[in-house]
Amino acid sequence: MHDAALSVRNLVKRYGDVAAVDGITFEVPRGSVFGLLGRNGAGKTTTLEACIGLVTPTSGEIRVLGLDPVRRRDFAALKRVVGVQLQATSLPEKARVGEILTLYAAYYDVRPQPAALAERVGLGDKLARPVGKLSGGEQQRLALAIALLHDPALLFLDEPTAGMDAFGRRILWAEVERLKAAGKTLVLTTHYIEEAERLCDEICIVQHGRIVARDTPAALVAAHGGNAAIAFVAAGFRVSAELERLGRWTNDGGRWSVSVRSEPGHALGAIVTHANALGVSIEELDLHRPGLEDAFIAITGEALDEDAAEAAA
Amino acid sequence: MSAAAVLRALVEQTRANFVWYFFRDTEMVFWSLAIPVFFLLVFSFALGGSSTRQTSTFLVPGLIGAQVLSSGFWGVGAMLATFREKNLLRRVYLTPLPSWVFFASLVIYRMTLLALQALLLALVGSFVFGVRVVGNPAEIAAILVLGAATFVSLGTVIGAVVRSTESANNIASILTVPLAFLSDAYIPIDRFPQQVGTILRALPSTQFIDAFRGVAMHGDSLAHYGTWILFLAAWTLAGTTVSARYFRWV
Numbered sequence: 186m187h188d189a190a191l192s193v194r195n196l197v198k199r200y201g202d203v204a205a206v207d208g209i210t211f212e213v214p215r216g217s218v219f220g221l222l223g224r225n226g227a228g229k230t231t232t233l234e235a236c237i238g239l240v241t242p243t244s245g246e247i248r249v250l251g252l253d254p255v256r257r258r259d260f261a262a263l264k265r266v267v268g269v270q271l272q273a274t275s276l277p278e279k280a281r282v283g284e285i286l287t288l289y290a291a292y293y294d295v296r297p298q299p300a301a302l303a304e305r306v307g308l309g310d311k312l313a314r315p316v317g318k319l320s321g322g323e324q325q326r327l328a329l330a331i332a333l334l335h336d337p338a339l340l341f342l343d344e345p346t347a348g349m350d351a352f353g354r355r356i357l358w359a360e361v362e363r364l365k366a367a368g369k370t371l372v373l374t375t376h377y378i379e380e381a382e383r384l385c386d387e388i389c390i391v392q393h394g395r396i397v398a399r400d401t402p403a404a405l406v407a408a409h410g411g412n413a414a415i416a417f418v419a420a421g422f423r424v425s426a427e428l429e430r431l432g433r434w435t436n437d438g439g440r441w442s443v444s445v446r447s448e449p450g451h452a453l454g455a456i457v458t459h460a461n462a463l464g465v466s467i468e469e470l471d472l473h474r475p476g477l478e479d480a481f482i483a484i485t486g487e488a489l490d491e492d493a494a495e496a497a498a
Numbered sequence: 499m500s501a502a503a504v505l506r507a508l509v510e511q512t513r514a515n516f517v518w519y520f521f522r523d524t525e526m527v528f529w530s531l532a533i534p535v536f537f538l539l540v541f542s543f544a545l546g547g548s549s550t551r552q553t554s555t556f557l558v559p560g561l562i563g564a565q566v567l568s569s570g571f572w573g574v575g576a577m578l579a580t581f582r583e584k585n586l587l588r589r590v591y592l593t594p595l596p597s598w599v600f601f602a603s604l605v606i607y608r609m610t611l612l613a614l615q616a617l618l619l620a621l622v623g624s625f626v627f628g629v630r631v632v633g634n635p636a637e638i639a640a641i642l643v644l645g646a647a648t649f650v651s652l653g654t655v656i657g658a659v660v661r662s663t664e665s666a667n668n669i670a671s672i673l674t675v676p677l678a679f680l681s682d683a684y685i686p687i688d689r690f691p692q693q694v695g696t697i698l699r700a701l702p703s704t705q706f707i708d709a710f711r712g713v714a715m716h717g718d719s720l721a722h723y724g725t726w727i728l729f730l731a732a733w734t735l736a737g738t739t740v741s742a743r744y745f746r747w748v
Binding site for chain 2: 237238239261264265269271273274275276277279280284287288289291292293294328331
């Protein structure tokens, strides 16, 4: 508890009869990257906004670096130590990138370094560009620059790469890794599997305002991802008694496939050795390892959003 | 925040307001200066008959008064609602900036624009119609500041309680336009039936515009309008209290 940068206990947020968040509990250790993964409307953003004091919880307890965002005095202290990249944010259209960074430096009472900050988020050549002329992804990166401005110990990023192109995404991911190496704690929400898998030390899968699974990405995949599959074509191949034990075999018009519960590398070695012994060659080899997406589907019984499914494909 | 840091933030935010909403929004600035002047010219020539000077002596303070109303209701009140709906306020709210600094810099910007409008109306009135401002400049400034404070504080109530930009703009227009017609700004109040006039004189807008006109154009002393000044101060206090209680950043 003392080591936790963030702790959330039994958080509930109701809007009328609807519970946007329905009893969420988790802790984020200092120096880790923590992800809330779920579909749009699962309650991720409400949870995050409760942590930063934008949403007042119906019930439950939140501690951000030991501070309670609901208490006035704590909230004032919290603003200085927490950096926030909001999903729903906007800046004046006629303001230029450099002006925004200078103004927000005054808000935080830090030395203005617009050029260095813009460079860091890949907007180095756009200092003089008006906010209204930035793309959605560029505005998101400007929002990230504001979050970084006062060198906070804890950062909240709400769907940080939503609407970003591949370039923006790479920049953001590199920045997250840099912050992590610098010992910062990060809490992010996402509905991109790849992002969660790549960035997060630990993931909570959120569904209908509740946490339905929580673990490291690797452990979630191991526990829920299901079997790996190896498939190949090899004329004259036969399954030996030893290979039989690897898993369930099928042969579909000359294409062999086996679903293996253990590490597929071991199974693959055994298959190749056996094929060599038979003197047959293996062609059209496919290896499918289960990923976080498989685990997500197994846990929630539904796929992530369509755009995420496309991005994954 | 230290006093120096607060001052720096106030200067930066005020400068930003001027750059973003004044120098880069020249169209808005042009219309907000041109429209009152247009009204002054048209009304004075159309309604003035043989005494355009007398008419415009009535209209110049009336039009300035109407601008005070619209600066408060529209320029501050509806603007705050717009900022909130555009998710601009929530971002500022998450920084250590004291809320009054953000608010004060908006008021400073609006009041500067208002001062320009007033100056321009007085200049056009003077050069085109020979209007004379005879009042004590310090007293004129005092009644203008009080009026601005009253209508900014009442305007902030709109910004505090109205959620959407659209309704805030509607309410601001509904308040500004009819009030200007009913408050001795364009139409002398004694043109209304006597009972109606009595009611209209109870409006803070009428009290402000009358006091302002009296002080600026007739050389009345401020003390002459003591009761109305007290009423205006009470409205200011009430507006400030309500908005401080109900204003929401998100």
